[in-house]
Amino acid sequence: MNDPVQPRAIKTRTRLQDTARAVIAETGYTALRVEEVVRRAGVAKGTFFAHFKDKDALMELLIAAEMDRRLDTLETGPAPQDTETLIHTLMPLMTFMTGERYVFDVILRHSGAAARQEIGPIALALDRLVRQIAGWIAAGDFRRDADPLLLAEGVQAFMAQAMALNFCALHETIPLATRLAPFLALWLKPETGLDPQRR
Amino acid sequence: MNDPVQPRAIKTRTRLQDTARAVIAETGYTALRVEEVVRRAGVAKGTFFAHFKDKDALMELLIAAEMDRRLDTLETGPAPQDTETLIHTLMPLMTFMTGERYVFDVILRHSGAAARQEIGPIALALDRLVRQIAGWIAAGDFRRDADPLLLAEGVQAFMAQAMALNFCALHETIPLATRLAPFLALWLKPETGLDPQRR
Amino acid sequence: MNDPVQPRAIKTRTRLQDTARAVIAETGYTALRVEEVVRRAGVAKGTFFAHFKDKDALMELLIAAEMDRRLDTLETGPAPQDTETLIHTLMPLMTFMTGERYVFDVILRHSGAAARQEIGPIALALDRLVRQIAGWIAAGDFRRDADPLLLAEGVQAFMAQAMALNFCALHETIPLATRLAPFLALWLKPETGLDPQRR
Amino acid sequence: MNDPVQPRAIKTRTRLQDTARAVIAETGYTALRVEEVVRRAGVAKGTFFAHFKDKDALMELLIAAEMDRRLDTLETGPAPQDTETLIHTLMPLMTFMTGERYVFDVILRHSGAAARQEIGPIALALDRLVRQIAGWIAAGDFRRDADPLLLAEGVQAFMAQAMALNFCALHETIPLATRLAPFLALWLKPETGLDPQRR
DNA sequence: TATGAATGAGCGTTCATTCAT
């Protein structure tokens, strides 16, 4: 944490992260155990906690990094012009976020800043997502009578709801996209989403 | 062989629930210990697990019951005619749901049916809530150009988002109601919620 | 237990035994649970214990019955004339006795009378075995300078030792017969079993 | 990463063992409770299971140690020259082994190696016993026409049989020594053990 | 920085057996 960050320390920290990534690739986020990581990294348990405040901190880091990777793709891709395309564009990110219940929980838990000056990487990634969506909304063929940022946050709310339901109702597995569509239609283009007979 | 559910069994089950309720009243949901419950109820631990699959099952029951109590109040009270009143009406329920992080987590975890034929009490309560809101929307001074049920589910999404953020941003505690207002305004009465200058 | 043994009682007892046998056929002795038996037999748990002092009593009964079945075969077969044939003749019984560690344990536990007037079925079966072996020893080409009954009990001791070792030393699985041979040779025909260079 | 086995760990492990020994001295093996041991040792339960796989592992250790103590005495004492003295010499060990049914069961359970490379302390102690007996047989006034090791293993078989019967026939308590005598006589000195009229 | 032994506190489990009805 101090300035003359020793090369050894950086190396250890990097090894821990890489090892964790490898473990996750094999067994998933849920099954990751600190024990396993330090064992594979050839490091003592205490060392782990010298580098990361707690297990959660590492997880937040790794999950946020993965989200950022998908956000990179989003940003370089074409801006969706309608809700259908919007949903389609968001799918890779949602797929990751709902891949494991544990991942979704971590994201939820860190979806806001814990403290003003302490915005975590996941909160940053989500903020980046909202701004991206807001940008799309402002530029695309969506309603113009409301703050794009407010609309984008609403989209986030609908996404979260759809994803949460994805973990329950095991059998009646409505695809995320299908579940999301009517909400976004009404939210983003109210004049076209009208369908009083729904359901 | 049949299912007479002997009165003794019912009595024991009731005693366990009542005892748990008493403990919670004293120390909260988070601090509830199975050990404590059985001790106070004067019942063997094995008996507890004969009546409830695990601690979580009991918690789901108790939390759902508490939600239902608040829903009873909602249903008997006057139907809110505008978003502001709606939020105000929903506050007691949201206050309970966000009173303890543990409670909110349990609710999230059980917010949907685990299986088709196995809808838990919390999922039922939430369903009841959505239907209630839909009823209000249909009857009140809200937009009429969309399915009330869809609108109600949207309200639920906004509520969840607001409540989730409540647990983060510990210091910058924006009141739930304040956070919720702009979303509901735009969602339920789009013509009045217009405020492109927000934030 | 009293005299006018009611037909219903006999029927229930029989059903319990038959059900237990069926369960054992499927899952083995070790995995037998009273719960499972009464459930399948369509009888209450308490009824089980009205018919059998405890689970052990039923097990003793069933295991002894199985042993007796093998003893029937032994008795009707030809009398072994040498140790090799003797071992071979005993194999079916030993195979059963070592099929499950639990079975072996039950047999050991009941290998003697618990009380003078209370010789259990397993002790009886073992007694029958010893007498049978003694008969063979007396009639066959074995040493004649010692009490056949003493010799037979010795055989039993060697059998038990060989069977016990069978459960350990998982990998170095010496066949029972091989393990037994040198002991019986020396015990039953000392003049031919001489092999000071063994091992 | 290497296996320095810090002194602190050794100390804790030793304290656990010593505490267990103290508890056993007071209440016996059967009544030993893990809970009690960790409480008295002032150690967390998790620590216990970090040092011993389970309660059984500790028991095996302690029982084997006790057996070894008696074996020490055996080895330093005079070599028995006849079966009667042999039995007498073995008595302290047999007394310990049959002192509690639980102890005898543990010994039986661990009497052989579970795996080739994994010979437990009890199996080692029993092996030591057999070798000791074999040594006596080779040196003493016993039959010389058979492998002493084979003879010693036979002695072990007779001991086991006698001890097992000790737990049954509760009332007709024939002394171990008496039960053992005729077998050892015939096994170790066939020419003198002849007594066709036995029983 | 690094080490790794120790912590901790409660959960879920087991399942033969008993006993009031």
Added chain:
DNA sequence: TATGAATGAACGCTCATTCAT
């Protein structure tokens, strides 16, 4: 006889986190 709810008493386990060295 039959019922089945209730018992009981420990065990094993979990595993992120701390702390003395």
